[in-house]
Amino acid sequence: MEKLQEFSRIKFRINDVVYEGIVMPRTLYEDEDHFTIKLNNGYNIGVEKGKIEILEVEPPKVSSEQPYEKSFESTGPKILILGTGGTISSKVDYRTGAVKPAFTASQIVDMVPELKNLASISVKTIMNELSENMQPLNWTLMAREVYNAFKEGYEGIVIAHGTDTMHYSASALSFAIENPAGPVVFVGSQRSSDRPSSDAATNLLGAVIFAAKSNSPGVYVAMHASINDDLIAIHKGVKVRKNHTSRRDAFKSINAKPFAYVDVKKLEIKFSEKKTEAKGPMNLYEKFSERAALLKFYPGISDKLLSSFFNKEFFDAVIVEGTGLGHVSRKAFPYIKDYIEKGGFVGMTSQCIWGSVRLTVYETGRDLLSMGVVSLEDMLSEVALVKSMWAIGNGLDLKAIMPKNLRGEINERREVL
Amino acid sequence: MKVGFEIHIQINSKRKLFCNCNPKSDESSQIEFRRRLRVSTSELGEIDPAAAFEIKKGLDIIYVSGDKTSCLVEADEEPPHEPDPYSVEVAIKISNMLNSFIVDEIHFMRKIVVDGSNTSGFQRTAIIGLNGSYTFRGKNVRIQTICLEEDAARLLEKGEGYVKYELKRLGIPLLEITTEPLEISPEEAKAFAESLGRTLKLTGLFARGLGTIRQDINVSVEGGCVVEVKGVQKLEQIQKVIEFEEKRQKMLLEIAAKLKERGISEENFVSIEPVEVSDVFKNHLNIPSVKKFFKDYAFALKAPGLKGLFSYETVPDSRLGLDLADICRLFGFKGIIHSDEISKYDFGQDILKELEDKLGISKNDGFVIVFGDKEKAVLCLQMVKERLKMALKGPVAETRYATEKGTTRYLRPRPGASRMYPETDIPTIKITQEMKDKYRIEIKSWEKAVEEFSSRHSINKEMAEQILDSEFVDFFENVVENYKNVPTTLLASLIVQILIPYQNSGKVIEYDEFLNLLAEFSKGNISKEAVMDVARYMLEKGVNLESALKEMNIKKLSVEELRKIIKEKIDEALQENVEPSKLYGTVMGRVMSLVRGKIEGKIVNEEVKKALENLNKA
Numbered sequence A: 001m002e003k004l005q006e007f008s009r010i011k012f013r014i015n016d017v018v019y020e021g022i023v024m025p026r027t028l029y030e031d032e033d034h035f036t037i038k039l040n041n042g043y044n045i046g047v048e049k050g051k052i053e054i055l056e057v058e059p060p061k062v063s064s065e066q067p068y069e070k071s072f073e074s075t076g077p078k079i080l081i082l083g084t085g086g087t088i089s090s091k092v093d094y095r096t097g098a099v100k101p102a103f104t105a106s107q108i109v110d111m112v113p114e115l116k117n118l119a120s121i122s123v124k125t126i127m128n129e130l131s132e133n134m135q136p137l138n139w140t141l142m143a144r145e146v147y148n149a150f151k152e153g154y155e156g157i158v159i160a161h162g163t164d165t166m167h168y169s170a171s172a173l174s175f176a177i178e179n180p181a182g183p184v185v186f187v188g189s190q191r192s193s194d195r196p197s198s199d200a201a202t203n204l205l206g207a208v209i210f211a212a213k214s215n216s217p218g219v220y221v222a223m224h225a226s227i228n229d230d231l232i233a234i235h236k237g238v239k240v241r242k243n244h245t246s247r248r249d250a251f252k253s254i255n256a257k258p259f260a261y262v263d264v265k266k267l268e269i270k271f272s273e274k275k276t277e278a279k280g281p282m283n284l285y286e287k288f289s290e291r292a293a294l295l296k297f298y299p300g301i302s303d304k305l306l307s308s309f310f311n312k313e314f315f316d317a318v319i320v321e322g323t324g325l326g327h328v329s330r331k332a333f334p335y336i337k338d339y340i341e342k343g344g345f346v347g348m349t350s351q352c353i354w355g356s357v358r359l360t361v362y363e364t365g366r367d368l369l370s371m372g373v374v375s376l377e378d379m380l381s382e383v384a385l386v387k388s389m390w391a392i393g394n395g396l397d398l399k400a401i402m403p404k405n406l407r408g409e410i411n412e413r414r415e416v417l
Numbered sequence B: 001m002k003v004g005f006e007i008h009i010q011i012n013s014k015r016k017l018f019c020n021c022n023p024k025s026d027e028s029s030q031i032e033f034r035r036r037l038r039v040s041t042s043e044l045g046e047i048d049p050a051a052a053f054e055i056k057k058g059l060d061i062i063y064v065s066g067d068k069t070s071c072l073v074e075a076d077e078e079p080p081h082e083p084d085p086y087s088v089e090v091a092i093k094i095s096n097m098l099n100s101f102i103v104d105e106i107h108f109m110r111k112i113v114v115d116g117s118n119t120s121g122f123q124r125t126a127i128i129g130l131n132g133s134y135t136f137r138g139k140n141v142r143i144q145t146i147c148l149e150e151d152a153a154r155l156l157e158k159g160e161g162y163v164k165y166e167l168k169r170l171g172i173p174l175l176e177i178t179t180e181p182l183e184i185s186p187e188e189a190k191a192f193a194e195s196l197g198r199t200l201k202l203t204g205l206f207a208r209g210l211g212t213i214r215q216d217i218n219v220s221v222e223g224g225c226v227v228e229v230k231g232v233q234k235l236e237q238i239q240k241v242i243e244f245e246e247k248r249q250k251m252l253l254e255i256a257a258k259l260k261e262r263g264i265s266e267e268n269f270v271s272i273e274p275v276e277v278s279d280v281f282k283n284h285l286n287i288p289s290v291k292k293f294f295k296d297y298a299f300a301l302k303a304p305g306l307k308g309l310f311s312y313e314t315v316p317d318s319r320l321g322l323d324l325a326d327i328c329r330l331f332g333f334k335g336i337i338h339s340d341e342i343s344k345y346d347f348g349q350d351i352l353k354e355l356e357d358k359l360g361i362s363k364n365d366g367f368v369i370v371f372g373d374k375e376k377a378v379l380c381l382q383m384v385k386e387r388l389k390m391a392l393k394g395p396v397a398e399t400r401y402a403t404e405k406g407t408t409r410y411l412r413p414r415p416g417a418s419r420m421y422p423e424t425d426i427p428t429i430k431i432t433q434e435m436k437d438k439y440r441i442e443i444k445s446w447e448k449a450v451e452e453f454s455s456r457h458s459i460n461k462e463m464a465e466q467i468l469d470s471e472f473v474d475f476f477e478n479v480v481e482n483y484k485n486v487p488t489t490l491l492a493s494l495i496v497q498i499l500i501p502y503q504n505s506g507k508v509i510e511y512d513e514f515l516n517l518l519a520e521f522s523k524g525n526i527s528k529e530a531v532m533d534v535a536r537y538m539l540e541k542g543v544n545l546e547s548a549l550k551e552m553n554i555k556k557l558s559v560e561e562l563r564k565i566i567k568e569k570i571d572e573a574l575q576e577n578v579e580p581s582k583l584y585g586t587v588m589g590r591v592m593s594l595v596r597g598k599i600e601g602k603i604v605n606e607e608v609k610k611a612l613e614n615l616n617k618a
Helices: A105-111 A113-117 A136-152 A166-176 A200-213 A303-309 A330-341 A363-371 A381-393 B049-057 B085-097 B186-202 B235-261 B278-282 B288-293 B320-330 B349-359 B374-390 B433-438 B446-456 B461-469 B473-482 B488-504 B511-522 B528-541 B545-551 B559-575 B580-595 B601-617
Strands: A009-014 A017-024 A034-039 A044-048 A053-058 A078-083 A090-092 A099-101 A120-125 A156-160 A183-187 A218-224 A231-236 A240-242 A251-253 A260-263 A268-271 A292-296 A317-322 A345-350 B002-010 B030-035 B060-066 B109-112 B122-136 B139-150 B154-159 B162-166 B173-179 B213-220 B227-232 B298-303 B366-371 B398-402 B408-413 B420-422
Touching: A017 B122, A078 A136, A078 A200, A105 A113, A105 A120, A105 A200, A113 A200, A136 A156, A136 A166, A156 A200, A166 A183, A166 A218, A166 A240, A166 A381, A183 A200, A200 A218, A200 A231, A200 A260, A200 A268, A218 A251, A231 A251, A292 A303, A292 A381, A303 A330, A317 A381, A330 A345, A330 A363, A345 A381, B002 B186, B085 B122, B085 B139, B085 B173, B085 B433, B122 B186, B186 B213, B186 B235, B186 B446, B186 B461, B213 B235, B227 B235, B227 B408, B235 B398, B235 B408, B278 B298, B278 B349, B298 B349, B298 B374, B320 B374, B320 B408, B349 B366, B366 B374, B446 B461, B461 B473, B461 B488, B473 B488, B473 B511, B488 B511, B488 B528, B511 B528, B511 B545, B528 B545, B559 B580, B559 B601, B580 B601
Parallel strands: A078 A120, A078 A156, A156 A183, A183 A218, A292 A317, A317 A345, B060 B162, B227 B398
Antiparallel strands: A009 A017, A009 A053, A017 A034, A034 A044, A090 A099, A218 A231, A231 A260, A240 A251, A260 A268, B002 B173, B002 B213, B030 B060, B109 B122, B109 B420, B122 B139, B139 B173, B154 B162, B213 B227, B298 B366, B398 B408
16 A cells, blocks of 8 residues: 655545545554544544545645744843743644643733733743753753853743652752752643643743742742642642652642642642741752662562672662661661662661651661661652762762751651641 | 435433443542643634633633543543444444445544533544445435544533533534435425435444434535534424524525615625724713613624614514624623614614714714623624624534424534544544445335334333333333333333423433332232322422322232222212112212222222122122
């Protein structure tokens, strides 16, 4: 069967009826034996190649891609939106039905008209990665862009990011940029922006309002506070986690209240914590090392796994997600002991997610302490991992820096919430 | 005249199309949540300006979600599950039955819908069959498409700045069957819909009950364009709606001709814009009607050449003025005032004169006024202007809805090519040749089905047909199966004589109450005669079975009690020296007047005879 160029307009016959349509691209998971044809009524159908008789073919018109714009003329605080990929920065082409990255200032303002009078917005796409593909190198790139943007005079930065690993990236930038000159707000969407019900617009609105008006330097994540489209929660970048696979309120502050809420109807910020202020000059520590690992302990964990994790050849730090208050089976003791003796760092967090590690309550905990395992208090395991990658990358002393509260990653007290 | 049908019919699946909820489950709790839908300007395209306006302004959409009847999928908080295999099977069966070309792969699409009736902002829909046919009165009617799609949420209320929907119905699998435009009379159209509807119902693959089958009808007269009428739920409406539309569209052609006669063309509209006329009314607040209508702003629009045409009416409720008022209602206005009706409002000659001066009205011109919010008034009058421009050509391609009495009212402009794009959350589904061969059903003849039903249940054909056409088929079968001693003739009479007419008057029948009524009969607690009386009483007074039985003082008499009454009445008659030949009649009459409905007449007869025989022996 002949191969038709994608997006060709064709006239074809099925039985005795003549139809018109456009030949659509097939995905990787679809076979080569069928055509996907978009009929004139907008519907796509899949038909075996042999079943249709093609009467006329009109090759596709070359579409004129519009160049990305740099900025949108408006008054207000200078805000930079960085596009990194993910559902929030893609758009559907209604003619073809394909999802394309689309991230221009005018498109954003078109999607969120409320932004027009809020801030002077510039947009820059710095990468196009789904968040599961983000690597420490991407964090470095993001951190550098943010640092430079503040140096250039931007007052707030919004980073549009895929949601899966957004809390890792937020954590990474929290450590990489000491005393950021203004708010750095990560924002994503759980429902793709090509649907009218997308949370992308309201999340973005909340993020920009916070970046422009909060006067609270720091790294944050802005996402829906509930399943209603009214409040956007602003979480601290080192205290947040994705806790649901699909709900728009998947991100929750752990062991803390959200730092603030943005009411996207009234365009107002409500702080639940004291505003932050810059405590010194802005510094960039942009390196991350992959010589750190995260180990989730479970009953039946194999010796093979333990021996490959607690191996100084591979890793300088192992963050353990222990059970309960921070425990692992005594089976793991020899590996841990040996690893620490060889100079490895073992930091303890809890797989309970909520609450703090406390190694002094049970014997197991005390044994671990005596081996040199460091309690990381209520630091989230993902944050601890990123922090250790950052500490190694920048040649910092893990034993000294890991238990020290640098960016608000450890709460000394946990409120009754 | 051409008439096309889009028939929507709910598949009787146990689950929804894209999740595992059963809409018939009992809810134990409900929650509400609030959403907004957004569409970027470029995507709004041909969505009507009122909806676009509401969306831009931030219309709050409130959803009511029942814990067992909807889940995270309907709340648009979880990706769709794999499509219901049963519904796919039904779609293939019907496509086969209607001789369609069945696609080899199902590609679900998202069709943009921004009125809030879909939490996602789109409806999921896919073509299963193309180019089918259905034989009606010996002619082949082409079925253009058969689509499998999800039903929308049910509108509960519309208020200032919000709309409220219930999620129970959202996601129920529907088949949409679209015919080609047919050259048929209104009577034939009704017969066609009835015939296809019956054929579909007889497959047993679809839900029964009010609202489970809905038809949209496209009507176009020669020289006009396609008008889509939504929400026709009853067959009786079809004929009326088409007759009404034919007359209404012809009337619009007449109006167009009159405008042409008056020399009006698009050019006359070029410089026309909404004009603020607040001052005109502000200066006359002493006039009671002005005080009543005028709040903050008044805006008016000159309508060139339209004098006398707003109220021009060839069939009741078909005035152009009514359409304009409906357009304004979309923007939240109570209505409009147009020049043909302004005298009704007693604003006085001064106001009229000032308005005419301000708008530059000459001989044949009319005008339209709205009172209220400035921004809305301007947008609304701009839409009125567009509508009036279209009146130059005649009927307008628009979406209307059918009223109970069979007229149609303006709903929104007819969307152009639907905004559709692929539902990327659902992988393509293959329809194999094996599936196409396996999922086959044949058309059942209605006449045969009626005959079969009639002989199986020993009821006459008229009754059988009425029951098969109604929603009471399941009720009927249920009773027959569970209460074997209920005579089918009694059951059929109850349905045909009482329940169907009552339901046709638009009232809701509580099936369980009538099931209980028949259960009481089955247990011997009430007599056959009483069943019909109690049913009538329940419906007329709007009471449940328990209250009806209490209030009607119906309790079955025991034979012991009956004998006591018979003895009393015989003694009474003897004392009155009633002639022996008339004794039976007298006693029987008097006893029956006391016990009617409480015990079967047959038993009374036997007992009276027995008692009189004993008397003779004595």
